[in-house]
Amino acid sequence: MAFSLKIALAQMEVIPGRPDLNTRTMLEMIGQARRLNADMIVFPEMAVPGYLLGDTWEQRAFLRDCEEYGRRVVAASEGICVLFGNVGVDWDRIGDDGRVRKYNSFFAARDGRLCGGDNFPYPFRVKSLQPNYREFEDDRHFYSLRKLALELGEKVEDLLQPVVMNVAGNELRIGCILCEDGWSEDYSFKPMAAISRNGPVHLFVNISSSPFTLGKNNKRNRVFSRQVKDACVPLVYVNNVGIQNNGKTVFTFDGCSTVYDAGGRTVACCPPFSPVLEVVDLDLASGGAGLSPVGVPDDRDTGSIYRALSYGISRFLPSIGIERVVIGVSGGIDSAVSASLYTRVLGPDNVLLVNMPSIYNSPTTRRLAEQLARNLGCPYAVVPVQGAVEFTIGQISRTPVVNLRDGRQFSLGVTPLMAENIQARDRSARILAALAAAFGGGFTCNANKSEMTVGYSTLYGDQAGFFAALADLWKHQVYDLAEYLNRQVYQWEVIPREIIGLVPSAELSFDQAVDQGKGDPIVYPYHDYLFRAFVENWNRATPEDILDWYRRGVLEENIGCRPGLVKRLFGSPREFVEDLERWWKAYTGMAVAKRIQAPPVLAVSRRVFGFDHREAQNGPYFTSRYLELKKSILGCSQGQ
Numbered sequence: 001m002a003f004s005l006k007i008a009l010a011q012m013e014v015i016p017g018r019p020d021l022n023t024r025t026m027l028e029m030i031g032q033a034r035r036l037n038a039d040m041i042v043f044p045e046m047a048v049p050g051y052l053l054g055d056t057w058e059q060r061a062f063l064r065d066c067e068e069y070g071r072r073v074v075a076a077s078e079g080i081c082v083l084f085g086n087v088g089v090d091w092d093r094i095g096d097d098g099r100v101r102k103y104n105s106f107f108a109a110r111d112g113r114l115c116g117g118d119n120f121p122y123p124f125r126v127k128s129l130q131p132n133y134r135e136f137e138d139d140r141h142f143y144s145l146r147k148l149a150l151e152l153g154e155k156v157e158d159l160l161q162p163v164v165m166n167v168a169g170n171e172l173r174i175g176c177i178l179c180e181d182g183w184s185e186d187y188s189f190k191p192m193a194a195i196s197r198n199g200p201v202h203l204f205v206n207i208s209s210s211p212f213t214l215g216k217n218n219k220r221n222r223v224f225s226r227q228v229k230d231a232c233v234p235l236v237y238v239n240n241v242g243i244q245n246n247g248k249t250v251f252t253f254d255g256c257s258t259v260y261d262a263g264g265r266t267v268a269c270c271p272p273f274s275p276v277l278e279v280v281d282l283d284l285a286s287g288g289a290g291l292s293p294v295g296v297p298d299d300r301d302t303g304s305i306y307r308a309l310s311y312g313i314s315r316f317l318p319s320i321g322i323e324r325v326v327i328g329v330s331g332g333i334d335s336a337v338s339a340s341l342y343t344r345v346l347g348p349d350n351v352l353l354v355n356m357p358s359i360y361n362s363p364t365t366r367r368l369a370e371q372l373a374r375n376l377g378c379p380y381a382v383v384p385v386q387g388a389v390e391f392t393i394g395q396i397s398r399t400p401v402v403n404l405r406d407g408r409q410f411s412l413g414v415t416p417l418m419a420e421n422i423q424a425r426d427r428s429a430r431i432l433a434a435l436a437a438a439f440g441g442g443f444t445c446n447a448n449k450s451e452m453t454v455g456y457s458t459l460y461g462d463q464a465g466f467f468a469a470l471a472d473l474w475k476h477q478v479y480d481l482a483e484y485l486n487r488q489v490y491q492w493e494v495i496p497r498e499i500i501g502l503v504p505s506a507e508l509s510f511d512q513a514v515d516q517g518k519g520d521p522i523v524y525p526y527h528d529y530l531f532r533a534f535v536e537n538w539n540r541a542t543p544e545d546i547l548d549w550y551r552r553g554v555l556e557e558n559i560g561c562r563p564g565l566v567k568r569l570f571g572s573p574r575e576f577v578e579d580l581e582r583w584w585k586a587y588t589g590m591a592v593a594k595r596i597q598a599p600p601v602l603a604v605s606r607r608v609f610g611f612d613h614r615e616a617q618n619g620p621y622f623t624s625r626y627l628e629l630k631k632s633i634l635g636c637s638q639g640q
Contacts, residue, residue: 003167003168003170003284003285004281004282004283004284004285005039005040005167005172005203005281005282005284006036006037006038006039006040006279006280006281006282007038007039007040007041007042007236007259007279007280007281007282008029008032008033008036008038008040008041008042008277008278008279009042009236009238009257009259009268009270009276009277009278009279009280010026010029010033010041010042010043010044010047010238010277011044011238011239011240011241011255011257011270011274011275011276011277011278012025012026012029012043012044012047012240012241012275013025013240013241013242013275014044014046014047014050014051014209014240014241014242014244014253015050015242016049016050016051016052016053016242016244016245017049017050017053017056017062018050019048019049019050019062019065019066019069020065020069022047022048022049022050022069023048023069023072023073026043026047026048026073026076026084027072027073027076029041029043029277030073030076030077030080030082031076032277033080033277033279034079034080036277036279038080038279039080039081039167039168040080040081040082040083040167041080041081041082041083041277042083042084042205042207042236042238043082043083043084043085043207043238044084044085044207044208044209044238044239044240045085045104045106045178045179045207045208045209045239045240046085046086046087046104046209047084047085047086047207047240048066048069048070048073048084048085048086048087049062049066049086049087050209050244051209051244052135052244052245052246052251053244054246054247055141057087057102057141057142058099058141060100063087063089063100063102066086066087066089067086067087067089069086070084070086070107073086073107073109074107074109074112074113074114075112077109077110077111077112077113078111078112079111080110081108081109081110081165081167081172082107082108082109082110083106083107083108083109083174083176083205083207084106084107084109084207085104085105085106085107085178085207085209086105086107086124087102087103087104087105087142088102088103088104088105088107088122088124088126089101089102089103090102090103090122095141095142095143096139096143096147097140097141101143102141102142102143103122103124103126103127103142103143103148104126104127104130104138104142104178105122105124105125105126105127105178106124106125106126106127106176106177106178106207107123107124107125108124108125108163108165108174108176110165110166110167115163115164115165116163116164116176118164119161119162119164120159120161121148121152121159125163125176125177125178126143126144126145126148127142127144127145127178127179127180127181128144128145128146128156128160128177128178128180128181128189128191129144129146129180129181129183129184129187129191130142130144130180131179131180131183134606134607134612135211135246135249135251135603135608135611135612138180145159145160156189156194157189157194157197157198158198160191160194160195160198161195161198162174162175162176162195162198162199162200162201163176172202172203173199173200173201173202173203174201174202174203174204174205175192175195175196175199175201175203175204175205175231175233176205176207177191177192177195177204177205177206177207178206178207178208179206179207179208179209179210181206182206182208182220182223182224182227182237183220183223184227185223190227192204192227192230192231193227193230193231196231196233201231201233202233202284203233203234203235203236203282203284204228204231204233204234204235204236205235205236205238206224206235206236206237206238207238208237208238208239208240209239209240209244209253210239210253211244211251211252211253211603212251212252212253212254212272212273212299212308212603212604213603213604213605213606214299214300214304214305214604214605214606215299215300215606216299216606217254217256217296217297217299218296218298218299218300220237220258221258221266221296224237224258224260224264225260225264225265225266226264228260228261228262228263228264229263229264231262232262232287233262233287234259234260234261234262234282234284234287234288235259235260236257236258236259236260236280236282237257237258237259237260238257239253239254239255239256239257240253240255241253241254241255241272241273241274241275242315243311243312243315243316243319245316245600246610246611247600247610247611248600248601248609248610248611249600249601249603249608249609249610249611249612250312250316250467250600250601250602250603251603252273252308252311252312252315252602252603254272254273254299254307254308254311255270255271255272255273255274255275255276256269256270256271256272256296256297256299257269257270257278258270258296259280259282259288259291260288261287261288261289261291262286262287262288262289263287263289265293266293266294266295266296267280267288267291267292267293267294268280268291268294269294269295269296269297271297272297272299272304272307273307273308273311302477302480302481302483302484303484303488305473305477305480305481305484305604306481306484306485306488306489308602308604309341309469309470309481309602309604310341310344310345312469312602312603313341313342313345313467313469313602314345316467316602317345317346317467320466322441322442322466323346323350323440323441324346324350324351324352324439324440324441325342325346325350325351325352325436325441325442325443325444326351326352326353326354326432326435326436326439326441326442326443326444327339327342327351327352327353327354327443327444327446328354328355328356328427328428328431328432328443328444328446328462329353329354329355329369329372329373330355330361330365330369330507331355331361331362331364331365331366331367331368331369331372331499331502332365332499332502332504332505333478333479333482333495333499333500333502333504334446334447334448334470334478335369335446336368336372336482336495336496336499337470337478337481337482337485337495338444338446338469338470339351339353339372339373339376339378340376340482340485340489340490340494340495341469341485342444342469343376343377343378344485344489344490348376348377348378348379349378349379350441351376351378351379352378352379352380352381352435352439352441353369353372353373353376353378353379353380353381354380354381354382354383354431354432354435355369355370355380355381355382355383356382356383356384356385356426356427356431357382357384357385357386358384358385358386358389358423358507358508359386360423360507360508360509360510360512360513361507362507362513362514362515363515364498364502364514364515365502365507365514366382368496368498368499368502370382371496372494372495372496372499375493375494375495375496376494381435383431383435385423385426385427385431388426388430389419389422389423389426392422392426393414393419393422396412396414397411397412397413397414398411399411399412416509419508419509420458420506420508420509421458421461423461423508424457424458424461424462424506424508425458425460425461427461427462428443428458428460428461428462428464428465429460429461429464432464432465433464442465442466442467443464443465443466444465444466444467444468444469445462445463445464445465445466445467445468445471445598445599446462446465446468446470447462447463447468447470447471447598448470448471448473448474448475448478449470449471449472449473449474449475449477449531449535449605449609450474450475450522450524450527450528450531451522452468452471452591452594452595452598452601452609453531453534453535453587453591454522454527454531454583454586454587454591455586455587455589455590455591455594455595456520456521456522456586457594459593459594459597462506463594463597463598463599464599465599466599467599467600467602468598468599468600468601468602469602470602471598471599471601471602471609472601472602472603472604472605472608472609473604474524474528474531474532475504475522475524475528476524476525476528479500482495482499482500483500502514503517503518503519504519504520504522504524505518505519505520506520523569525561525562525565526561526565526566526569527583528561529559529560529561530546530559530561530580530583531583531587532559532560533545533546533558533559534584534587535607535609535613536605536606536607538606541559542584542623542626543580543581543584543622543623543626544622544623544625544626544629546559546580547577547580547626547629547630547633548629550566550573550576550633551629551632551633573633573634574634577630577633577634581622584620584622585620588618588619588620588621589619589620592615592616592617593617595609595610595613595615596617598610
């Protein structure tokens with residue numbers, strides 16, 4: 001094709017469940033693109049309604065609204081090609097759930113009318129590959145192209161036809177694909193290849209609503225680049241920014257909209273986490289080869305984690321009406337990082353830091369909590385809990401429990417572990433909750449992912465709060481983030497160096513005295529990586545895998561911890577097995593119940609607790625091969 005196409009990449013912030021606001025943004029961007037003499041503007045997948053909407057998709061009134069706002073976008077396409085995502089509704093057919101049929105759809109409009117109905121059953125394109133893994137469950141609501149092809153008695157490959165549009169007197173044939181259609185490596189057919197066979201195709205356009213995950217853009221660039229090279233056709237990828245959630249997990253969307261030339265090189269890339277309209281002049285005759293390659297930001301480093309967390313906090317809080325927060329600061333690393341993040345987003349006057357010491361809190365951590373508040377410039381309060389804790393313990397131990405049928409009575413005792421939990425609950429359920437109400441905000445959960453994995457937290461205590469911004473970070477990532485905040489964000493040691501060097505400790509008993517080097521039972525340099533193998537491995541590891549790797553001497557290599565660490569930590573196979581079983585039982589036992597009741601988690605990894613890491617309360621289980629390996633390693637019979 002011998003002409004140049006001026007394409008506007010509309011990397012917009014999509015507000016989930018607000019087609020009115022999204023359409024207003026789209027109309028403004030269409031006007032801006034027209035003023036820049038763009039031939040085409042491309043919006044993200046589900047740009048009108050948003051994507052992660054839960055069962056809002058079951059509301060017929062909402063669907064009618066989406067259609068109406070979609071018509072307004074189409075009407076605004078005079079003199080410009082407008083490509084956008086919306087829900088496509090067939091009111092005469094039903095889906096697998098018995099409700100009106102809905103499609104995740106790609107609309108292409110020009111001069112006030114939709115294009116593409118001449119070679120397809122609908123005047124829009126339908127998503128072929130619907131993800132039903134991780135946080136996605138597209139088949140719950142949407143009818144896929146594969147199902148439609150089966151219903152029509154057609155081959156799905158034959159339905160994947162280019163959309164033909166007239167641009168400046170030229171026929172432009174566009175391969176329209178939606179998000180997952182480009183991630184086709186593990187599927188039985190490849191949409192881009194099928195459209196190419198039904199071509200010719202002058203340009204591929206992938207509209208996406210793809211959440212941020214550490215390292216995903218690097219992988220996408222490899223996957224998409226390879227497909228583009230195979231097709232020898234340039235590709236425009238447009239993703240949204242903003243946040244969306246599925247109730248228990250909050251996802252950020254980083255945009256990073258990208259243009260690939262026909263050779264698979266990245267020739268344009270929008271900045272992450274920024275709404276922007278970027279115009280690219282693409283010479284279709286050369287497949288975009290005249291454009292210079294551009295660098296793509298690395299999304300695997302600590303800076304990417306910081307950007308995702310700060311962006312997620314800044315968007316999530318106003319979405320639920322919270323402008324101020326209360327944070328319990330212990331003098332430890334997790335609360336210090338949490339305080340630094342929220343202060344950066346909200347400003348120091350809107351962050352109240354509270355230290356709640358008992359007899360177990362050392363002078364060191366009390367001093368460091370105060371120093372942190374001084375460094376950040378936040379208001380600071382000290383609310384001791386010892387008196388209240390002793391009162392609660394006394395109430396329980398002195399209150400008789402009576403059997404009203406026969407008059408027998410007894411007393412309940414408070415164990416040391418119970419006393420620890422009473423402290424944690426008093427801090428959160430009583431003090432932080434009351435202070436948050438008085439301060440006019442909410443209080444945070446500062447738990448990290450290591451603690452969440454094995455339930456090393458107190459239900460209704462330190463696992464309480466309205467939001468868990470750090471709960472998708474392993475402990476070593478929290479430390480890395482502390483260093484990054486000091487070095488790159490604040491550019492001075494706002495988090496005292498002594499906090500970073502302090503042994504991690506809950507300080508709930510004298511057995512956790514930090515000044516004596518006593519701390520948590522989790523050995524983070526090892527357990528971070530063991531737990532990550534349980535949770536984040538795509539083929540998730542079980543004790544069977546761990547014990548097999550240990551037996552073969554490849555455990556550290558396979559889970560990624562420091563070489564030689566396992567031998568240093570465990571003097572015998574029995575110690576190793578006991579530790580493994582302790583944490584597996586915790587992870588698959590009570591920790592599940594705690595996670596179900598935990599606050600929403602802000603996602604950064606590829607397996608986040610909430611509705612990304614879905615789990616049932618089934619209790620611990622050890623496979624038969626694990627028991628055989630255990631017997632072989634320990635040299636004796638072991639029952640489950």
